[in-house]
Amino acid sequence: xxxxxxxxxxxxxxxxxxxxxxxxxxxxxxxxxxxxxxxxxxxxxxxxxxxxxxxxxxxxxxxxxxxxxxxxxxxxxxxxxxxxxxxxxxxxxxxxxxxxxxxxxxxxxxxxxxxxxxxxxxxxxxxxxxxxxxxxxxxxxxxxxxxxxxxxxxxxxxxxxxxxxxxxxxxxxxxxxxxxxxxxxxxxxxxxxxxxxxxxxxxxxxxxxxxxxxxxxxxxxxxxxxxxxxxxxxxxxxxxxxxxxxxxxxxxxx
Numbered sequence: 398x399x400x401x402x403x404x405x406x407x408x409x410x411x412x413x414x415x416x417x418x419x420x421x422x423x424x425x426x427x428x429x430x431x432x433x434x435x436x437x438x439x440x441x442x443x444x445x446x447x448x449x450x451x452x453x454x455x456x457x458x459x460x461x462x463x464x465x466x467x468x469x470x471x472x473x474x475x476x477x478x479x480x481x482x483x484x485x486x487x488x489x490x491x492x493x494x495x496x497x498x499x500x501x502x503x504x505x506x507x508x509x510x511x512x513x514x515x516x517x518x519x520x521x522x523x524x525x526x527x528x529x530x531x532x533x534x535x536x537x538x539x540x541x542x543x544x545x546x547x548x549x550x551x552x553x554x555x556x557x558x559x560x561x562x563x564x565x566x567x568x569x570x571x572x573x574x575x576x577x578x579x580x581x582x583x584x585x586x587x588x589x590x591x592x593x594x595x596x597x598x599x600x601x602x603x604x605x606x607x608x609x610x611x612x613x614x615x616x617x618x619x620x621x622x623x624x625x626x627x628x629x630x631x632x633x634x635x636x637x638x639x640x641x642x643x644x645x646x647x648x649x650x651x
Contacts, residue, residue: 418444425544425608426551433541433612437533440540446512449543449550453508456557461504465565466497472569472586500568518542522613525627531617541612545605552577552601572596593643597636606632 416424416435422445424432470493516539523538556574560566566574573581573596580596606628614624 415439418448421445421544422448422547425547425612429608429611430615433544433608433615436540436544436612437537437615440534440537442536442540442543445540445543445547446515449511449546450508452550452553453511454505456553457504457508459557460560460566461501463560463563463565464500464504465567466500468567469500469569470496504568515539515542515546521631522609522628523616525631526613526617526619526624529619529623529627531613531619533613533616533618537616538613541609541616545608545612548601548604548608552599572599575601577601589647590640590644593640594636597639 416432418441421432421436421441424435474489474492519535519538519542522542523533523535526533552575556571559574570585572578572592578596578599580592583591583595585592609628610621610625613619613628614621617624
């Protein structure tokens with residue numbers, strides 16, 4: 398005969414089951430507070446990182462054959478000819494080939510380049526929070542960064558569906574393939590700086606920023622208000638850098 402408990406003997410607590418990566422993704426998207434609390438206690442990196450990288454390669458394989466290289470190279474050639482009206486057709490063809498090759502290489506390299514991007518974001522955020530009295534380890538910061546990026550993965554899934562339905566996409570205007578930001582209201586070739594600014598205020602990007610705030614408030618053990626001040630400030634810095642590059646490129650192209 399067995400008994401669930403012996404009087405006077407305290408049984409050790411049963412270990413809590415660790416959610417798998419898909420359960421955590423669902424939790425981050427729909428109940429982030431509780432999920433990020435668990436991630437801060439038991440961070441994981443390999444699962445979400447592999448998922449993001451593998452999906453990146455799958456998305457590239459599906460989208461790359463549908464790149465409208467003709468439209469892209471025509472815009473690039475027109476911009477160069479505006480600077481150099483006497484450019485020969487051979488030079489124009491070389492520019493077009495270089496543009497297609499560069500876009501292809503960047504498309505395949507992008508999933509791997511994300512590894513460096515996530516490492517940088519996690520490090521910068523952790524440093525910023527530690528400077529303002531927060532806590533946390535790099536593993537916690539990296540795990541939180543990966544899960545906070547999930548709305549952008551969701552955006553990529555929607556983008557793949559849209560591109561497959563449409564049949565083609567202009568690589569230069571990928572930011573507006575999913576109409577989740579107001580950049581589609583302006584012409585990128587005519588107003589590149591405004592296009593860059595508007596594309597930054599994307600619904601999925603803002604969703605991701607909210608998750609960064611919630612996640613790092615748990616990791617750093619600080620208030621959500623303080624976490625928001627740090628995360629949003631750094632986000633605005635990245636927007637300013639992005640706009641600066643767009644302005645520099647626009648002035649270079651005349």
